[in-house]
Amino acid sequence: VSERGTVSLMPTCLVDLVRPEAGVAAVRVLRRAGFRVTFPGGQTCCGQPAWNSGFPDEARRVASTTLEALAGSEGPIVVLSGSCAATMLHAWPELFEGDTRAAGVLERVVEFGALLAPLASAAPALGARRQVAFHCSCHQRRGLRDATSGATLVNSLPGVELVEQADAEACCGFGGTFAIKFADVSTSMGRDKVNAVHAAGASELVSGDVGCLMHLGGVAAETAVPLTTTTLPELLEREGWAP
Amino acid sequence: VSIVYGGDDALEDRIDKALADTRLATTLGASRRHLLGFRAAVEERHPDWAERVDRARAIRTDAVARAPELIARFETAVTSRGGSVIHAATADDAVGAVLEIARRRGVKVIAKGKSMVAEEIELNPALEAAGLTPVETDLGEWIAQLAGERPSHILAPVIHRSRGQIAEVLATHRGGPMSDDPQGLVTYSREQLRSVFLEAGMGITGANFMVAESGTVVVLENEGNGRLVSSLPRVHVVLAGLERVLETTADAAFMVEQLTLAAVGRELPSYVSWISGPAAEGDDGPEEFVVIVLDNGRSRVRESDEREILNCIRCGSCLTVCPVYSKVGGHAYGSVYGGPIGAVLTPLLRDMQPGEGRKLPFLSSLCGACSDACPVGIPLHDMLVRDRTLANRAGLAGRGERAAWAAWSRAWSSPRLYRASARAGARSGPFARAFGPGASWLEGRATLPLPSTKPFHRRWADLEKGQ
Numbered sequence: 001v002s003e004r005g006t007v008s009l010m011p012t013c014l015v016d017l018v019r020p021e022a023g024v025a026a027v028r029v030l031r032r033a034g035f036r037v038t039f040p041g042g043q044t045c046c047g048q049p050a051w052n053s054g055f056p057d058e059a060r061r062v063a064s065t066t067l068e069a070l071a072g073s074e075g076p077i078v079v080l081s082g083s084c085a086a087t088m089l090h091a092w093p094e095l096f097e098g099d100t101r102a103a104g105v106l107e108r109v110v111e112f113g114a115l116l117a118p119l120a121s122a123a124p125a126l127g128a129r130r131q132v133a134f135h136c137s138c139h140q141r142r143g144l145r146d147a148t149s150g151a152t153l154v155n156s157l158p159g160v161e162l163v164e165q166a167d168a169e170a171c172c173g174f175g176g177t178f179a180i181k182f183a184d185v186s187t188s189m190g191r192d193k194v195n196a197v198h199a200a201g202a203s204e205l206v207s208g209d210v211g212c213l214m215h216l217g218g219v220a221a222e223t224a225v226p227l228t229t230t231t232l233p234e235l236l237e238r239e240g241w242a243p
Numbered sequence: 244v245s246i247v248y249g250g251d252d253a254l255e256d257r258i259d260k261a262l263a264d265t266r267l268a269t270t271l272g273a274s275r276r277h278l279l280g281f282r283a284a285v286e287e288r289h290p291d292w293a294e295r296v297d298r299a300r301a302i303r304t305d306a307v308a309r310a311p312e313l314i315a316r317f318e319t320a321v322t323s324r325g326g327s328v329i330h331a332a333t334a335d336d337a338v339g340a341v342l343e344i345a346r347r348r349g350v351k352v353i354a355k356g357k358s359m360v361a362e363e364i365e366l367n368p369a370l371e372a373a374g375l376t377p378v379e380t381d382l383g384e385w386i387a388q389l390a391g392e393r394p395s396h397i398l399a400p401v402i403h404r405s406r407g408q409i410a411e412v413l414a415t416h417r418g419g420p421m422s423d424d425p426q427g428l429v430t431y432s433r434e435q436l437r438s439v440f441l442e443a444g445m446g447i448t449g450a451n452f453m454v455a456e457s458g459t460v461v462v463l464e465n466e467g468n469g470r471l472v473s474s475l476p477r478v479h480v481v482l483a484g485l486e487r488v489l490e491t492t493a494d495a496a497f498m499v500e501q502l503t504l505a506a507v508g509r510e511l512p513s514y515v516s517w518i519s520g521p522a523a524e525g526d527d528g529p530e531e532f533v534v535i536v537l538d539n540g541r542s543r544v545r546e547s548d549e550r551e552i553l554n555c556i557r558c559g560s561c562l563t564v565c566p567v568y569s570k571v572g573g574h575a576y577g578s579v580y581g582g583p584i585g586a587v588l589t590p591l592l593r594d595m596q597p598g599e600g601r602k603l604p605f606l607s608s609l610c611g612a613c614s615d616a617c618p619v620g621i622p623l624h625d626m627l628v629r630d631r632t633l634a635n636r637a638g639l640a641g642r643g644e645r646a647a648w649a650a651w652s653r654a655w656s657s658p659r660l661y662r663a664s665a666r667a668g669a670r671s672g673p674f675a676r677a678f679g680p681g682a683s684w685l686e687g688r689a690t691l692p693l694p695s696t697k698p699f700h701r702r703w704a705d706l707e708k709g710q
Contacts, residue, residue, distance in 0.1 A: 044658060045661075054628065062655040065657070065661075138609075142612070177605075188687075
């Protein structure tokens, strides 16, 4: 069954290496939604770590490998990160100026939540629901101009309740290599986010971006705030989401 | 060119100090939320906000592109009404010009309005060294001057101080106790500053805009001190960066509103002064009107690919809204210009010279809140990234860092080596936790995610079978 056609999965390096469960969940959710899922071989990374660190030549070299892998792929390219999707859409045109492969890839790039949110329908709430908070990454919010698709999907789940956190639009402090170069500032920002989520009554934090979750999970554990971190595909799979 | 005032390796120390001051983050966090609140109200009152930003960006881009021509027209108009324009290539030239005027006019006391350019050229210490008495008359700047501090925000110089800490400064000045009641603090300051306005032989202000077609300097303020400084002393000296020029009065009127909406959420500040020369014969007002137009690196930036940063109108929004600035405050940056605008502008004005300035572009999580807040649409977070590249190329990145990125790019541009690095990473636990980036990660985070022993690309074969 693939009545919605074929998609090409771009798990991103972080999901591939650090949170492969999110990639597996994404495949299952996409299939349940009626997509045929392919995984174009030879992908590595979109180049963002080097690009944001001021090493564009190194970023281009790595990204060109991923571009090559995606160039021959089929259907929408479903990216499991708002941040990587934003990097592709904003940095790649500059990195691959004049490269005819880039436009054909970039017009097919779509973040996982943004692909599925239009298919979501509001579900009637079940009795006792688990309270979760959603963290929309800054690159999803401001890079992709999409502050709603994640929340739309969570709201369509009968088994969970999306709680409103204070200062939701504030950066969590991850920021890639910023998290290491200025770790104290980064974790101070992270504590604000974790505390806001905790104060809102959520014991589970969901996000479409694994980078933010790695950082926030570490901060929560350090400060003994009871908070589990779940990627959006994992949540949708667990809650049995279907269009 | 100094612009930065921190020692060479003190950035991390200043950040530590700022983070230890929990009241600072509370104050700045409240200020950040306040700005987001009034900006939402502004966008409701002006549903065309996005178009306004586009228009402001176009006006500023055009003016910066034509700055030399527009400054020349400005000069012609100012001169025709008996004023004069001095072109200062460097901070020293600008300071020298002020000193020369002060000497010629026999000035002792100088009343100062708010000017970031004066901070940039370190005017006050130079004036004091020459035996003159400069007095800041903007309330916040006055408190900063009394405290011996730099302003920590473009718009709100002493935002880093609590009411009580401001009262302490004034108590020291008074030599007696001072309540932290705001009205009392303002009344005391007003009484003290009144005599300065009357006594001063020279008034110095900044310029929000210079209007080319009319030779007008536009000064925005909320306290009335700028108007007194520019009208009571016999000499009025204006300090302006050369990028601060606009072509027409209509452009200036629009930009005054845009600046004020962004800065404080209102259409107009309490005072907008349009100053077009010395007093006419028989009128009250300054006999002499001099505009010092400062370059200090701006022309070089204007001729580079980074010229858009000169579009900045110094509203301070990007500082206020920045989650990093909100944590560390302006002093941590160690630059006259802090926050995102300062992190972009400082190293560019200094031509990526060695020193702390070029580390500043890295002091950002690249969340993009600055770019969204900018009323002239400067893509600040993109410029931060470009500054990082320029800084690295100028030598900030050492051999080790360059080698690490080169090795990374070699490995991860090969799917085979990428997969090998995943296997190696999965076995790197104790090493990764003890050294380098992993150890830094674990400062403040209890867990370090390491590559899985079974990454997604090794799970795909099984998944594919289930299709």
